[in-house]
Amino acid sequence: MEFTVVILSEQVGSYPKISWTEWKDRNRKQMKSQGDVWSMATLSGDTIWDCLDNNKIDRLHLVQWKPVDDTMYQVSLPRR
Numbered sequence: 001m002e003f004t005v006v007i008l009s010e011q012v013g014s015y016p017k018i019s020w021t022e023w024k025d026r027n028r029k030q031m032k033s034q035g036d037v038w039s040m041a042t043l044s045g046d047t048i049w050d051c052l053d054n055n056k057i058d059r060l061h062l063v064q065w066k067p068v069d070d071t072m073y074q075v076s077l078p079r080r
Contacts, residue, residue: 002044002068003051009037011061049080
C-alpha cells in the first residue's frame with residue numbers, strides 16, 4: 001500500500017534518501033500568513049506504522065498522512 005506522508009520541510013534533511021516535494025494543501029495556500037512550509041513524499045508500507053518504520057520516519061515529524069487513494073488527510077496515527 002502507498003501512503004502520502006507530509007512533514008515540516010525543516011525535517012527533510014533527516015531523510016536524505018527520500019525524494020520530497022514542497023507541499024501545501026488548498027486551504028493552507030489561501031491563508032495570508034505563510035506559516036510552516038511542508039514537504040510531501042509517497043512511501044510504501046502494509047500500514048502507516050509499517051510505512052513510517054520502514055522509511056525510518058520519526059512520528060513526531062509527521063504533520064499529516066493518508067493512503068494515496070484517499071481524499072482526506074489524517075493528523076493522528078492509529079494505535080499500533
